Amino acid sequence: MSSTDILVIGEHHNGKLRAVCLEMITAAHRLADEKGGEVVVAVPGSDVAGIASELARIEGVDRIVVVEHDELTPFLPGPWVGAVTSLIRNLDPSAVLLPSSITGRDYAARVSARLDVALVPDATGLTLDAGRLVATRVVLGGRVQTSVSFPGSAPALVTVAPGAFPRAEPGTSSAPIESIEVSIDPDDLRASLVEKSEHRAGAKGLTSAARIVSGGRGLGKAENFALVEELAEVLDAAVGASGATVGAGWRSHADQVGSTGHTVTPKLYLAVGISGAPQHLVGMSGADHIVAINRDPDAPIFKVASFGIVGDLFEVVPALIRQLKAMAD
Ligand SMILES: Cc1cc2nc3c(=O)[nH]c(=O)nc-3n(C[C@H](O)[C@H](O)[C@H](O)COP(=O)(O)OP(=O)(O)OC[C@H]3O[C@@H](n4cnc5c(N)ncnc54)[C@H](O)[C@@H]3O)c2cc1C
Incomplete structure (x- = not known):
């Protein structure tokens, strides 16, 4: 992966792709086009081959990286922090887009702390200023909009607000799919899911x-x-x-x-x-x-x-x- 590439951390639930994932691909594609890098979409989880091939056909995706690990499904923040941190260290992208979903919010801040890099949460816009990523976000309950850049902190970590970008659509080609092994520290496995009931x-x-x-x-x-x-x-x-x-x-x-x-x-x-x-x-x-x-x-x-x-x-x-x-x- 080159340091101009944009990494998107895929979001899926019960074997289905989440819309925010397609929205992040649109955002990443626009940035990569301007920057000259590639859009790499990571699919962490277990049994995610179907999701990976669905994503490979989406317009704007240059490469899919499958991160299979039994501990990644069902979702718990600990193993996802371990896997996503390990993946980012391995790929060294210029920017990482994560979903500003309930799960994304649960692990993104911990990933940024572990990597000791800046994180901008809930971005509603992403642009480049002289090659540097600038994220727009709404604060004070919607009354004020701010633009935040990342001087001296790389990679730039951003969680993307659902609905902020149009959904990328299937294209005509299929991006290559590869697998990457990640290490999850035993310390990241200290919690386990006991029960799940749908509201x-x-x-x-x-x-x-x-x-x-x-x-x-x-x-x-x-x-x-x-x-x-x-x-x-x-x-x-x-x-x-x-x-x-x-x-x-x-x-x-x-x-x-x-x-x-x-x-x-x-x-x-x-x-x-x-x-x-x-x-x-x-x-x-x-x-x-x-x-x-x-x-x-x-x-x-x-x-x-x-x-x-x-x-x-x-x-x-x-x-x-x-x-x-x-x-x-
Ligand atoms: C830090 C912070 C975070 C917040 N986060 C959120 C958030 O995530 N989501 C959120 O929604 N709010 C949030 N709030 C609260 C927010 O500021 C408002 O207080 C809240 O949204 C008001 O809810 P409401 O519209 O139901 O009530 P109200 O503002 O009281 O409005 C009730 C409406 O019902 C109408 N009405 C009354 N009777 C009838 C009737 N019989 N027929 C037809 N219309 C009727 C009234 O005309 C009125 O417009 C937050 C506040 C703070 C300070």
């Missing part, structure tokens, strides 16, 4: 859902989330929640959308009784279509909404459910 939102996969119905404080109490759940059921959507409802204990943090929750990029995001605080908007503004139901015509959510319904959600949502059910019959 309802997790089961639908908030971050990969095509449709999301999210509820806010306008619902008045936890029990009224039943209305959001019913609408989600009719639309075959995942259920999300605002920070205020999570703070009130109405929903679990796993459902939260926003700066301290999930960043989502569905085709449809339906916000029910959500005001549209900057911390919420930063997590869902990337949706293709935003529909907001709020009784306050001045609610900030209407500024980002493609369609807005000003009205009482306790009237609007049941009417919507009736109408959608009638259309399905």
Whole structure:
């Protein structure tokens, strides 16, 4: 690997490629084109041959590196820190893009600490300035945008926010696939997974859902989330929640959308009784279509909404459910 190459750390779950991986490839391809290096995509995990060949056909990928190890699936941060650190030392890339997913956030900072290099989290833009990587990120709950460069720290480590780049598509050629052995220190194997149970939102996969119905404080109490759940059921959507409802204990943090929750990029995001605080908007503004139901015509959510319904959600949502059910019959 040459020191102008960009390394993308692949993200997959239950044998399926995560969208953020294709988004990182777009970002890496643009940088590599400008810099003159290659895009190398690493696929850590066990039994990842299928994922590797899927990625090899993606436009912009120059090389696939498979990192097979039994300890890498199911995900635990310890072995991933060991494997990814060992891989970066071995390949010596100029920059490493990691997903700003729940798992990526879990191991990226530890990798940067172990390599003693700088990490910029949650990048929404990546450019080059005189050959140096500059990452853009949104801070202070979406109010301020910063640009950060990496003088005197290499490789540049960046976690990429989901939805920040378009997804790379399959191309006409297939990139070569090679395997690399990594060493995982016994100290990285000190924790083991005892049990895993899927949460309802997790089961639908908030971050990969095509449709999301999210509820806010306008619902008045936890029990009224039943209305959001019913609408989600009719639309075959995942259920999300605002920070205020999570703070009130109405929903679990796993459902939260926003700066301290999930960043989502569905085709449809339906916000029910959500005001549209900057911390919420930063997590869902990337949706293709935003529909907001709020009784306050001045609610900030209407500024980002493609369609807005000003009205009482306790009237609007049941009417919507009736109408959608009638259309399905
Ligand atoms: C550091 C930090 C991090 C944060 N992270 C997040 C985050 O990740 N995600 C997040 O969402 N928030 C986050 N917040 C909280 C955020 O600032 C807002 O407080 C929160 O998003 C508000 O949630 P809400 O829109 O549900 O409630 P509100 O702002 O109270 O809005 C309720 C809305 O419901 C409407 N309404 C009321 N009754 C009805 C009715 N009957 N019919 C129709 N509409 C009705 C009202 O007009 C209002 O607009 C964070 C805050 C901080 C300080």
